[in-house]
Amino acid sequence: MCGIVGYVGPQNSLDVILEGLRRLEYRGYDSAGVAVLAGGRLTTVKKAGKLANLEKVLAEESLPAATIGIGHTRWATHGGPTDRNAHPHVSADGTVSVVHNGIIENFAVLRAECEAAGVEFTSETDTEVVAHLLAAAYRKTPAGDDRLAEAMRTVSRGLEGAFTLVASHADEPDRLVASRRNSPLVVGVGDGEYFLGSDVAAFIAHTSDALELGQDQVVVIDRERGVSVTDFAGAPVEPTAYTVDWDAAAAEKGGYDWFMLKEIAEQPEAVANTLLGRLGAAGELVLDEVRLSDQELRDVDKIFVVSCGSSFHAGLIAKYAIEHWTRIPVEVELASEFRYRDPVLDRSTLVIVVSQSGETMDTLMALRHAKEQKARVLAICNANGSTIPRESDAVLYTRAGPEVAVASTKGFLTQVVACYLVGLFLAQVRGVKYTDEVAAIVEDLRALPDAVATVLAGMEPVRELARSLADANTILFLGRHVGYPVALEGALKLKELAYIHAEGFAAGELKHGPIAVIDQGTPVIVVVPSPSSRESVHGKVVSNIQEVRARGARTIVIAEEGDEDVVPYADHLIRVPRTPTLLAPVVTTVPLQVLACEIAATRGLDVDQPRNLAKSVTVE
Ligand code: M6R
Numbered sequence: 001m002c003g004i005v006g007y008v009g010p011q012n013s014l015d016v017i018l019e020g021l022r023r024l025e026y027r028g029y030d031s032a033g034v035a036v037l038a039g040g041r042l043t044t045v046k047k048a049g050k051l052a053n054l055e056k057v058l059a060e061e062s063l064p065a066a067t068i069g070i071g072h073t074r075w076a077t078h079g080g081p082t083d084r085n086a087h088p089h090v091s092a093d094g095t096v097s098v099v100h101n102g103i104i105e106n107f108a109v110l111r112a113e114c115e116a117a118g119v120e121f122t123s124e125t126d127t128e129v130v131a132h133l134l135a136a137a138y139r140k141t142p143a144g145d146d147r148l149a150e151a152m153r154t155v156s157r158g159l160e161g162a163f164t165l166v167a168s169h170a171d172e173p174d175r176l177v178a179s180r181r182n183s184p185l186v187v188g189v190g191d192g193e194y195f196l197g198s199d200v201a202a203f204i205a206h207t208s209d210a211l212e213l214g215q216d217q218v219v220v221i222d223r224e225r226g227v228s229v230t231d232f233a234g235a236p237v238e239p240t241a242y243t244v245d246w247d248a249a250a251a252e253k254g255g256y257d258w259f260m261l262k263e264i265a266e267q268p269e270a271v272a273n274t275l276l277g278r279l280g281a282a283g284e285l286v287l288d289e290v291r292l293s294d295q296e297l298r299d300v301d302k303i304f305v306v307s308c309g310s311s312f313h314a315g316l317i318a319k320y321a322i323e324h325w326t327r328i329p330v331e332v333e334l335a336s337e338f339r340y341r342d343p344v345l346d347r348s349t350l351v352i353v354v355s356q357s358g359e360t361m362d363t364l365m366a367l368r369h370a371k372e373q374k375a376r377v378l379a380i381c382n383a384n385g386s387t388i389p390r391e392s393d394a395v396l397y398t399r400a401g402p403e404v405a406v407a408s409t410k411g412f413l414t415q416v417v418a419c420y421l422v423g424l425f426l427a428q429v430r431g432v433k434y435t436d437e438v439a440a441i442v443e444d445l446r447a448l449p450d451a452v453a454t455v456l457a458g459m460e461p462v463r464e465l466a467r468s469l470a471d472a473n474t475i476l477f478l479g480r481h482v483g484y485p486v487a488l489e490g491a492l493k494l495k496e497l498a499y500i501h502a503e504g505f506a507a508g509e510l511k512h513g514p515i516a517v518i519d520q521g522t523p524v525i526v527v528v529p530s531p532s533s534r535e536s537v538h539g540k541v542v543s544n545i546q547e548v549r550a551r552g553a554r555t556i557v558i559a560e561e562g563d564e565d566v567v568p569y570a571d572h573l574i575r576v577p578r579t580p581t582l583l584a585p586v587v588t589t590v591p592l593q594v595l596a597c598e599i600a601a602t603r604g605l606d607v608d609q610p611r612n613l614a615k616s617v618t619v620e
Contacts, residue, residue, distance in 0.1 A: 001027060001028055001075040001077075001101060001614045001616055001617055001618040001619055002027060002028045002072065002073065002074050002075050002087075002099075002100070002101035002102075002198065002614075002618070003020075003021060003024025003025060003026075003027035003028060003072065003073040003101075003197075003198045003199075003202070004024070004070070004071070004072055004099050004100075004101055004164055004166050004185070004196065004197065004198045004202070005017045005020035005021055005024065005070065005071040005072075005195070005196065005197055005198075005202045005203075006069075006070045006071075006166045006168075006176045006178065006195065006196030006197075006221065007020070007067075007068065007069055007070075007176075007193070007194075007195055007196075008067070008068045008174065008175060008176055008193065008194050008221050008222065008223050009067060009190065009192060009193020009194060009223070010067060010192060010193060011067065011193065012065060012066070012067070013036050013066045013067050013068050013069035014034060014036055014058070014063055014066065014069060016069075016195075016206070017034050017036075017069050017070070017071035018034070018051075018055065018058075018071070019205060020071060020195070020197060020201075020202035020203060021034075021051055021071045021072075021073050022051060023201040023202060023204065023205075023251055023404075024073055024197070024198055024199070024201055024202050025050070025051050025073050025609070026259075026404050026405070026406055026608065026609065026614075026615040027073060027075065027198060027199075027614055027615050027616055028073050028074050028075025028076075028614040029049075029050045029051065029073060029074075029075070029609050029614075030048070030049075030074045030075055030076045030081030031046060031047060031048045031049060031054075031073075031074045031076070031081050031082070031083070031085065031086035031087075032046065032047060032049075032050070032051045032053070032054040032071070032072065032073045032074065032086065033045060033046025033047065033054065033071065033072050033074075033086045033087050033088050033099075034046070034054070034058070034063075034069060034070065034071040034072075034088070035069060035070050035071075035088040035090070035097035035099075035168055036063055036064065036066035036068070036069035037066055037068045037069060037097075037168050037170065037172075037173060038064040038065060038066035039064065040170055040171070040173070041064070041170060042090065042094065042095075042096075042097045042168060042170050043063055043064060043066075044088050044090050044097050045057060045058060045061065045063065046072075046083060046086035046087065046088065047083055047086060048081050048082050048083050048085075048086060049081070050609070051073060067223075068168065068173065068174070068175075068176065068223075069168065070088060070097060070098075070099050070166050070167070070168050070176065070196075071099070072086075072087035072088060072099035072100075074086060074087055075614040077103055077126070077619055078103070078107070078124060078125045078126040078127075079123055079124030079125045080124075084122060084123045084124075085123045085124055085125050087099040087100060087125075087127060088131075089122075089123060089125065089127050089128040089130070089131045090131055091131040091132050091134065091135035092119050092120060092132055092135070093135050094170065095135050095138070095169055095170045095171065096131045096132075096134045096135040096138070096167055096168070096169055096170075097131070097167065097168050098127065098130050098131045098134060098165055098166070098167040098168075099127075099165070099166050099167075100125075100126075100127035100130060100163055100164065100165050101163070101164045101183045101184070101198060101618060102161060102162035102163040102164060102181075102182065102183040102618060102619060103126060103161045103162055103163075103619050104126040104127070104129065104130070104159050104160065104161045104163055105160045105161035106158075106159065106160040106161070107126035107127075107129050107161075110129045110133065110158070110159075111128075111129045114129060114132045114133070119132050126161075130155060130159070130163075130165055130167075131167075133155045133158070134151055134152060134155050134167055134169075135169075137150075137151035137152075137154040137155050138151040138169060138171075141154070145222075145225070147172075148167075148169055148172050148175060148177045148220065149177055149218050149220045149228070149230065150234065151177075152165070152167065152177045152178075152179050152218050153179075153218050153230065153232050153233070153234055155179075156179040156181070156216070156218060156232050157232050159181070161181075161182075162181060162182035162183045162361060162618065162619065162620075163179065163180070163181055163182070163183055164178065164179070164180045164183040164184060164185040164198065165178060165179045165180075166178040166185075166196050174222055174223040174224060175220050175221060175222040175223065175225075176196060176220070176221050177218065177219070177220050178196050178218070178219050178220075178221075179217070179218045179219075179232075180213055180215070180216075180217060180219075181215060181216050182215070182361065182364070182387075182618075183198075183359075183618050184198050184199060184359045184386065184387060184616075184618065185197075185198065185213050185219070186198075186199060186200055186202075186210050186211065186212065186213065186385060187210060187211040187213065187219060187221065187227055187239065188200070188202070188203035188206065188207045188209065188210055188211075189207060189209045189210070189211060189226070189227060189241075190203075190206050190207040190209070191207075192223075193206070193207075194221035194222075194223075194226065194227060195207065195221070196219070196221060198616075199357075199359075199383065199386070199616075200244045200246070200384075200385070201251050201402060201404075204244060204246060204247070204248050204251055205248040208243050208244040208245075208247075209241065209243060209244075210241070210242055210243070210244050210385060211227060211229075211239040211240065211241055211242075212239060212240040212241075212242060212385045212390065213229065213239055214237065214239075214390075216231055216232045217229055217230065217231055217232070217237055217239075218230050218231075218232065219239075227239070242384065242385055244384070244385075245384065246401055246402050250401050250402050251402045251404060257601070257607075258405065258597065258601070258607040258608050259404040259405040259608045260405035260407055260409060260497075260593075260597050260607050260608055261597060261607075263403055263404070263405055263409045263410045263411075264409045264410070264456070264590070264593050264594060264597065265456060266400075266401065266410050267409065267410045267413050267452050267456070267590065268449040268450070268452045268453040268456070269449070270398075270399070270400040270401060270410040270413065270414050271413055271414060271417050271448050271449045271452055271586065272449040273399040273400070273401075273414075274398050274399055274400070274414040274417045274418055274421070275417065275421075275445055275446065275448070275449075276399070278421055279442050279445060279446060280442075282435075282439070283435070283436075283438060283439025283440075283442045283443065284428060284435070284438060284439070284442070285421060285424050285425040285428050285438065285442070287396065287421060287422075287425045289395070289396065289397075290378065290394045290395075290396055290422075290425070291393065291394040291395075292376060292378065292393060292394045294429050296376060297350075297425075297426055297429045297430065298429060298430055299347075299348045300328060300348055300349070300350040300376070300426070301328065301329075301348045301349070302328065302329050302330075302331070302348070302349045302350070303322060303328050303329070303330040303331070303349070303350045303351075303352060304330075304331050304332070304333055304338075304343065304345070304349065304350075304351045304352070304370070304375075305318050305319065305322075305330060305331070305332045305333070305351075305352045305354060305419070306332075306333045306334075306335045306338050306351055306352070306353050306354070306363060306366045306367070306370070307334075307335055307353060307354035307355060307360075307363055308334060308335050308336060308355075308360055308362050308363055308617070309408070309492065310356075310407075310408040310411070310412040310415075310489060310492060311354040311355055311356060311360075311363070311408070311411075311412070311415055312332070312334055312335075312354075313412070313485045313486075313488050313489040313492070314354050314380075314412055314415035314416045314419060314485075315332040315333075315352070315354055315419070316332050316484070316485035316488070317416050317419065317482050317485045317486075317585045318330070318332070318352070318354075318416070318419035318420075318422075318423065319331075319332050320481060320482045320582060321419065321420055321423045321482075321582045322419070322422070322423035322426065324582060325423045325424055325426070325427040325432070325433060325441075326423060326426045326427045326430060326432055327432055328426065331343075333366070334362075335353070335360065335362035335363040335365070335366040336362040336620070338366040338369065338370075339365060339366055339369035343373075345370055345373035345374070345375040346373065346374060346375065347374045347375070347376075349370075349373075349375040349376070350375070350376050350377075350378060351366075351367070351370040351375045351376070351377045351378070352377075352378050352379075352380060352419070352422065353366065353367045353370075353377060353378070353379050353380070353388055353392065354379075354380045354381075354415050354418075354419070355379065355380075355381050355382075355386075355388050356381070356382045356383070356398075356400075356403055356408055356411035356412075356415065357381075357382070357383050357386060357615065357616040358379070358381040358382070358383040358386025358387060358388040358389055358390075359383070359386050359387055359388065359616045359618050360388070360616065360617050360618070361617060361618050361619055361620045362617070362620055363388060364387055364388055364391070365620060367379070367388060367391055367392060368391065371391070371393075376393050376394070377391075377392040377393050377394070378392060378393065378394040378395070378396065378422065379392035379394070379395045379396070380395075380396050380398060380415055380418045380419060380422070381395060381396075381397060381398065382397065382398045382399070382400050382403065382411050382414065382415075384397065396418050396421065396422060398411070398414035398415055398417070398418050399414070400413075400414040403615075404608065404615070405607065405608045405615075406496070406608060406609055406610055406613050406614065406615045407493055407496055407497055407593075407596070407597075407607075407610070409593045412489065412589065413452070413586055413589065413590075416585055416586055416589075417445070417448065417586060420441075420445060420582075420583065421445075424438060424441055424442070424445075441580075444579075444580050444583055445583070447579075448579075448583060448586050448587075451576075451577045451579055451586070451587050452586060452587060452590060454576075454577045454587075455576050455577065455587050455590040455591060456590065456594075458575065459591065459594045461572075461574065462574060462591050462594045462595050462598065463594070463598050465556065465572055465574075465595065466594075466595050466598030466599045466601075466602055467598070467602050469523055469595070469599055470498075470599050470602040470603050472500055472523050473500070473501060474500070474501045474502070474503075474517065474522060474523075475491075475494055475500055475501075475502045475522075475523045475524075475525065476491075476502070476503055476504075476505065476514070476517070476518070476522065476523070476524045476525070476548075476553075477490045477491045477494075477502065477503065477504040477505070477524075477525045477526075477527070477592075478504075478505050478506075478507040478510065478524060478525070478526045478527065478541070478544060478548075479504070479506070479507060479526070479527035479529075479541075480506060480507045480508060480529060480537050480540060480541050480544075481529055481533065481537050481581065482529075482581065482582060482584060482585050483507075483527035483528070483529050483541070483584070483585075483588065484504070484505075484506045484507070485585065486527045486584075486585045486588050486589050486592070487504035487505065487506075487507075487525075487527055488504035489504070489589055489592065490502075490504060490525060490527070490589070490592030490595070490596070491503050491504035492504075493592060493593055493595075493596035493597075494592075494595070494596045494599065496596075496610050496613060497596045497597060497599070497600035497605065497607060497610055498596060498599040498600040498603055498605065499603075499605065499610070499611070500599065507526070507540070507541050507544040508540065508544070510544060510547065510548070511547065515547065515548065515551065518548055518551045518552060518553050519551075519552055520552035521552060521553075521554050522552065522553050522554065523553070523554045523556060524548045524553040524554070524555055524556065525556045525557075525558070525592070525595075526541065526544065526545050526548075526555060526556070526557050526558065527541075527558050527588050527592075528541050528542070528545075528557055528558060528559040528560070528563065528566055529541060529581055529584065530560050530563075530578065530579070530580070530581050530584060531560065531562075531563050531565065532580075532581065533581045538563075538565070539565075542565050542566055542569065545557060545566065545569040545570070546569050549569050549571075554571050554572075555569060555570055555571045555572070556570070556571065556572045556574070557569070557570035557572065557573050557574065558574045558576060558588050558591055558592075559573065559574075559575065559576070560575070560576060560577070560578050560579070560584075561575050561576070561577055561578055562578065574591045576588055576590075576591070
């Protein structure tokens with residue numbers, strides 16, 4: 001939510017910042033702005049709407065050549081998406097320009113204090129108050145190299161909530177200052193140039209050397225002195241250096257119309273990468289990187305999977321697999337609800353937090369709550385160096401590569417696979433499965449990348465189907481067992497991309513109410529389990545298809561190759577390769593991703609940046 005870029009170095013700062021903002025725009029696209037500093041003057045330009053609007057204005061105005069500057073792309077919280085509310089915000093005296101991600105919870109009190117002192121505000125944002133406070137704090141701070149950092153520390157100590165702030169001061173031509181609490185910020189270190197970014201995408205085209213920052217820290221990037229970090233009290237801190245293993249090309253469209261299409265296509269490779277090096281030659285799991293001892297894993301008597309959105313659906317799938325393989329009870333919780341209902345946690349509880357971005361605020365807060373209650377926390381995450389894995393006891397990276405489209409695809413699929421790895425590893429360590437049983441599932445896991453590739457190769461009929469569904473008002477999704485979370489995920493994809501009302505149901509629940517909404521021609525998409533599934537779930541779902549069809553539904557059926565039972569009742573049949581029941585979501589989700597993407601494209605919508613959304617939700 002909100003993308004931030006800062007640059008100090010020899011290059012034209014506007015070019016570097018705009019390039020960074022293009023790569024960060026997926027984080028928010030309600031407005032965009034830049035501020036550059038040249039000749040002791042800050043020039044700020046900002047515009048409501050997508051980055052393209054700002055670029056148009058910049059093409060018409062010529063900004064002074066500068067080698068230092070900041071930029072922002074916004075997801076609105078306080079104040080609508082207007083030019084005035086766009087960042088950067090400038091202090092009343094014109095000396096400070098600041099960009100912000102997060103929410104300053106005590107901004108109303110601070111604003112009232114500033115107004116009482118005669119400051120006139122020009123926006124409705126919570127951010128503007130920081131510009132005025134920083135300008136005032138700077139005036140009161142003794143001159144010297146540390147003046148800007150000290151002023152920022154003073155301001156930061158008085159702020160409540162979540163914030164990443166990056167500021168430029170007119171009297172400081174060689175340095176930028178930034179501060180972070182609960183919101184993401186990384187530093188890029190180039191050859192004589194330094195970058196600040198909400199994530200590494202901001203500077204990936206320039207350097208892969210990055211520094212991780214901790215909570216409540218202030219960082220200065222300085223043309224001569226490089227990078228210096230302190231806590232809010234001013235004590236020096238040594239940041240953690242790491243190398244970004246994504247290259248710039250990975251964060252580009254590579255010839256696809258949409259990032260989402262590219263990311264869907266990358267799924268076989270992404271799944272293979274999640275498995276890479278984690279399946280041993282003898283069919284055992286090798287998860288050395290999980291920093292929990294065997295004894296800690298043996299002590300686990302309850303598991304929570306906590307996450308949001310698609311990651312929550314990955315957790316729902318994980319429950320079926322982990323409980324089945326380990327016999328440990330698993331509860332799956334929405335992160336935004338978790339800590340408010342006082343869950344029962346203790347030292348023998350394992351909390352698995354699942355987050356593609358590693359920055360989702362609801363999930364981060366749930367993680368912190370779990371740690372306060374002494375539970376062990378294992379993160380399943382895609383973004384290296386992000387906050388959630390850093391604060392967890394253990395981490396399993398999904399290695400999907402950068403996911404830019406707002407709708408999660410390869411991020412989701414690899415989370416599901418990572419959850420399987422954790423479940424199977426627990427079963428192995430605890431000895432609840434014989435070695436040959438684990439080895440058999442490992443073989444099934446090895447087959448997943450090819451199975452996903454097979455699904456993708458057969459997607460042309462799904463594209464055609466999408467065109468015929470583009471005008472639907474409502475589309476329902478049904479599934480049982482692991483097909484139920486797949487139905488939820490299919491409905492979420494459709495809602496967020498195509499803005500069509502969609503709901504996912506457990507197929508058995510249908511006759512307890514939802515069946516009443518089915519009318520002549522209502523499209524109902526049914527995820528059919530394998531005929532080999534336990535306790536004739538398959539037969540029950542086939543009956544459910546007949547029930548909705550008898551009431552006029554247009555049935556779209558996703559079923560395994562060779563499943564002939566569904567043929568008489570399917571108006572449209574989408575085939576997927578045979579896959580063991582618990583692993584089936586990895587293949588059955590894929591046609592639903594393609595369907596949602598193609599329906600949105602047919603409706604002329606922005607597939608990568610759907611309205612009202614942002615990729616990484618860093619506010620609660
Ligand atoms: O980065 P996270 O996995 O923590 O994000 C969680 C959700 O915000 C995310 O999955 C969201 O629901 C996606 N837009 C779904 O496509």
